[in-house]
Amino acid sequence: MLKKSPAMKKRGVRGSTSGRPIMALLDLLGRRWTLRIIWELRDDRSLTSRAMRTACDEASPTILQTRLSELREAGLVELVAGDGYRLSGLGKDLFEHFLPLHRFAERWSKLQSH
């Protein structure tokens, strides 16, 4: 564990040091619950932190809070007082690319156990 640059305490998504934004993005999205959170906010939905917990199969608030903070810092999610968490404009753009995943998942599941 002596790799990864001298200073990488909290901020700075993994791979962001490489200067390749795609790596930073893939790392951010490849953390547990991140994709799920974005998915649950589809269709301009807004969820309170506790509604999110319910939506995410009662995931622990610790990690949801962590992920929501990361996504807020990344500018993909925003917290609107009195309303809850929502996708930002940027977040919606990102989600656009995930939408076809739904159809893909259906097709994929049919080939799973074959």
Added chain:
Amino acid sequence: MLKKSPAMKKRGVRGSTSGRPIMALLDLLGRRWTLRIIWELRDDRSLTSRAMRTACDEASPTILQTRLSELREAGLVELVAGDGYRLSGLGKDLFEHFLPLHRFAERWSKLQSH
């Protein structure tokens, strides 16, 4: 830790019990290195397990092996003897949806530290 169904030792992607394929897919893709692995196999690339390790910033072989096995079982990646790991037809279909992420990541990174 007494949730998550009685029998869920190894097989069975999380969320697959819900009968919603998208959840199973999001869970599979939301594991560390999974998105990165798929990304490194873009453009019909084929990588040996050790080349993959190099491509993935010297990630530990343990987890790469685990992820590659999961992806093989999911039918998204295949191992061709004497050639290496490659995306399957299904895997390529999936990757198609990720391709626009590259452009998105560029745009996103510019808004990061503002």
Added chain:
DNA sequence: GCGGATCGCTACATATATTGTAGCGTGGCG
């Protein structure tokens, strides 16, 4: 103002997943 309910969020101990290092068995090639 005082309950009661809910909000976003955090502490803390436990369980699980990931990491890094070393090395196995196999196969190709000189």
Added chain:
DNA sequence: CGCCACGCTACAATATATGTAGCGATCCGC
């Protein structure tokens, strides 16, 4: 054979996620 690279695994150390409980703040009806 000696040498090298392959796919893959064991194992101890570390990092990360989980589950439970509860904080302070806010809103609302009484």
